[in-house]
Amino acid sequence: xxxxxxxxxxxxxxxxxxxxxxxxxxxxxxxxxxxxxxxxxxxxxxxxxxxxxxxxxxxxxxxxxxxxxxxxxxxxxxxxxxxxxxxxxxxxxxxxxxxxxxxxxxxxxxxxxxxxxxxxxxxxxxxxxxxxxxxxxxxxxxxxxxxxxxxxxxxxxxxxxxxxxxxxxxxxxxxxxxxxxxxxxxxxxxxxxxxxxxxxxxxxxxxxxxxxxxxxxxxxxxxxxxxxxxxxxxxxxxxxxxxxxxxxxxxxxxxxxxxxxxxxxxxxxxxxxxxxxxxxxxxxxxxxxxxxxxxx
Amino acid sequence: xxxxxxxxxxxxxxxxxxxxxxxxxxxxxxxxxxxxxxxxxxxxxxxxxxxxxxxxxxxxxxxxxxxxxxxxxxxxxxxxxxxxxxxxxxxxxxxxxxxxxxxxxxxxxxxxxxxxxxxxxxxxxxxxxxxxxxxxxxxxxxxxxxxxxxxxxxxxxxxxxxxxxxxxxxxxxxxxxxxxxxxxxxxxxxxxxxxxxxxxxxxxxxxxxxxxxxxxxxxxxxxxxxxxxxxxxxxxxxxxxxxxxxxxxxxxxxxxxxxxxxxxxxxxxxxxxxxxxxxxxxxxxxxxxxxxxxxx
Numbered sequence: 001x002x003x004x005x006x007x008x009x010x011x012x013x014x015x016x017x018x019x020x021x022x023x024x025x026x027x028x029x030x031x032x033x034x035x036x037x038x039x040x041x042x043x044x045x046x047x048x049x050x051x052x053x054x055x056x057x058x059x060x061x062x063x064x065x066x067x068x069x070x071x072x073x074x075x076x077x078x079x080x081x082x083x084x085x086x087x088x089x090x091x092x093x094x095x096x097x098x099x100x101x102x103x104x105x106x107x108x109x110x111x112x113x114x115x116x117x118x119x120x121x122x123x124x125x126x127x128x129x130x131x132x133x134x135x136x137x138x139x140x141x142x143x144x145x146x147x148x149x150x151x152x153x154x155x156x157x158x159x160x161x162x163x164x165x166x167x168x169x170x171x172x173x174x175x176x177x178x179x180x181x182x183x184x185x186x187x188x189x190x191x192x193x194x195x196x197x198x199x200x201x202x203x204x205x206x207x208x209x210x211x212x213x214x215x216x217x218x219x220x221x222x223x224x225x226x227x228x229x230x231x232x233x234x235x236x237x238x239x240x241x242x243x244x245x246x247x248x249x250x251x252x253x254x255x256x257x258x259x260x261x262x263x264x265x266x267x268x269x270x271x272x273x274x275x276x277x278x279x280x281x282x283x284x285x286x287x288x289x290x291x292x293x294x295x296x
Numbered sequence: 297x298x299x300x301x302x303x304x305x306x307x308x309x310x311x312x313x314x315x316x317x318x319x320x321x322x323x324x325x326x327x328x329x330x331x332x333x334x335x336x337x338x339x340x341x342x343x344x345x346x347x348x349x350x351x352x353x354x355x356x357x358x359x360x361x362x363x364x365x366x367x368x369x370x371x372x373x374x375x376x377x378x379x380x381x382x383x384x385x386x387x388x389x390x391x392x393x394x395x396x397x398x399x400x401x402x403x404x405x406x407x408x409x410x411x412x413x414x415x416x417x418x419x420x421x422x423x424x425x426x427x428x429x430x431x432x433x434x435x436x437x438x439x440x441x442x443x444x445x446x447x448x449x450x451x452x453x454x455x456x457x458x459x460x461x462x463x464x465x466x467x468x469x470x471x472x473x474x475x476x477x478x479x480x481x482x483x484x485x486x487x488x489x490x491x492x493x494x495x496x497x498x499x500x501x502x503x504x505x506x507x508x509x510x511x512x513x514x515x516x517x518x519x520x521x522x523x524x525x526x527x528x529x530x531x532x533x534x535x536x537x538x539x540x541x542x543x544x545x546x547x548x549x550x551x552x553x554x555x556x557x558x559x560x561x562x563x564x565x566x567x568x569x570x571x572x573x574x575x576x577x578x579x580x581x582x583x584x585x586x587x588x589x590x591x592x
Binding site: 066128140147152161162177228259260261264 | 362377436441443445446447451453454457458460517518522523524525551553555556557558561
């Protein structure tokens with residue numbers, strides 16, 4: 001069996017050929033510029049790999065969104081209403097299905113990353129958990145009872161609202177759709193706009209991190225009350241700051257205030273809100289799990 | 297087959313004997329006072345029914361909470377940390393298992409109501425949906441892919457946080473655990489405390505309803521972004537005000553701002569946020585569905 005996987009992110013595409021973390025035959029990272037440029041590079045990569053390894057049995061794609069996941073829809077496999085210039089109404093699955101002549105599995109980038117962490121990483125053996133990425137944007141994917149959560153469309157966890165104090169944080173918010181939703185206040189984009197420099201350049205003691213932990217913990221508190229995940233895995237570039245995760249845990253406990261009496265939320269919080277173990281490959285490895293499921 | 301069902305609510309217990317909505321043989325409604333008093337009345341009711349109809353095949357209980365739903369836990373079937381006086385650490389399932397000598401299925405009151413509306417009511421045929429009750433307290437239950445959502449513990453949707461403007465609403469909040477969480481700001485208890493009279497006595501034009509719709513819609517917006525339900529069923533005493541539901545729908549659309557391009561959230565919103573069709577019996581009928589699943 002030979003599979004292809006794509007993590008189609010808003011910043012870059014990660015394309016892999018192989019069967020799992022110990023068997024990656026080739027990898028391509030290409031910036032997400034225009035659909036024409038980025039998709040051509042990805043197609044070329046897979047064509048070249050097929051010339052070496054033979055035809056792929058299936059391709060899995062985890063894409064930034066919103067995307068259309070309804071198998072019966074005319075626009076299944078499309079990126080739909082994204083604010084990312086040039087990418088709205090892109091038939092992502094179709095381009096690869098036609099271009100490579102293989103079955104294509106399609107889901108959101110964060111659902112793919114959740115699948116990857118569930119199969120190979122920080123969420124192994126769990127039934128119900130949440131993967132949240134905090135980077136350029138903020139997105140969440142979930143498994144419930146061992147199945148990827150879809151529902152009406154798919155979760156859009158970055159766009160939940162959080163309470164804010166305008167006196168402490170007068171920043172208007174950076175989300176083009178909602179202004180001051182979670183993504184609008186706490187994404188890497190929002191941090192850069194509010195503080196005038198990228199998150200990774202802000203010193204550890206900068207008040208930015210207190211505010212960031214506060215917003216993220218509020219969102220987690222809502223997710224815990226709504227989904228009751230057995231664990232929360234937090235990835236993405238903004239989470240690379242080592243001081244952030246402990247603060248988020250502490251603030252989450254403050255907000256929950258002992259109401260939900262599960263040891264995981266009380267003395268075991270360090271094992272409850274955790275970093276991913278697959279690092280930057282979670283999405284692409286999850287895309288391989290997606291692919292595996294559609295091999296004919 | 298003869299089943300028993302209990303909706304164990306914070307205000308009253310609804311006990312039924314039968315097999316479904318068209319076959320309810322007997323019904324008891326008893327106020328939730330002390331465990332000793334209320335449980336004795338319920339046990340007496342089921343004993344009397346067994347004398348007439350013969351032994352029950354199983355009993356289902358949907359209880360107010362928080363409750364312990366881990367089958368492996370020593371406190372499975374208990375009400376755990378509830379603020380309701382006298383009811384913390386009550387072995388609800390055990391009392392009926394021992395008292396009636398029948399298999400007992402146990403879940404939250406709102407999960408039971410969700411199951412009832414899914415089998416017989418407003419959510420028939422759906423895979424993923426949400427049931428929210430707005431009464432003395434606020435609680436939510438969900439089915440995901442046709443299965444009751446549990447996770448780490450169970451959802452506590454009434455305790456999500458909502459954004460508020462202290463200048464518009466200086467009320468401190470009525471939740472003993474979180475102050476101004478959703479339940480603390482928008483439950484019947486909160487409304488009565490803020491406005492000095494019960495919700496049902498507030499006139500249609502009272503500003504209370506604008507505020508109430510605003511808080512409820514905020515919570516729904518978060519649930520939509522997190523769970524992506526195919527429909528939201530809203531029950532409970534506070535929702536009996538006919539002007540409230542249309543306002544909640546309108547405000548939800550304003551908050552979503554067209555980001556999630558599903559017809560259900562755009563032109564079909566009236567069929568997306570709906571009242572329950574089983575009325576006050578949803579929980580007890582759902583408890584019968586729970587019971588059915590443990591018949592040996």
